[in-house]
Amino acid sequence: MTGRSLPVVTAASARAGDIFLRSDGTDALLGSQGYALDIGDVLAVQAAGDTGSRRRRRTAGAG
Numbered sequence: 001m002t003g004r005s006l007p008v009v010t011a012a013s014a015r016a017g018d019i020f021l022r023s024d025g026t027d028a029l030l031g032s033q034g035y036a037l038d039i040g041d042v043l044a045v046q047a048a049g050d051t052g053s054r055r056r057r058r059t060a061g062a063g
Contacts, residue, residue, distance in 0.1 A: 016040050016041040 014020035
């Protein structure tokens with residue numbers, strides 16, 4: 001999308017500037033299709049179900 005290559009790593013936590021995707025969400029309000037987006041020092045996206053995970057990846061990559 002930007003012509004830049006970004007490293008993909010697996011980690012238990014994120015550092016400032018990271019895009020952090022999690023699929024272990026437990027927020028009942030999200031349901032199986034929802035996701036939560038938190039933007040601060042880290043862009044964190046959390047989903048509980050497979051559909052929410054796909055949607056969060058599209059949102060995090062949109063620009």
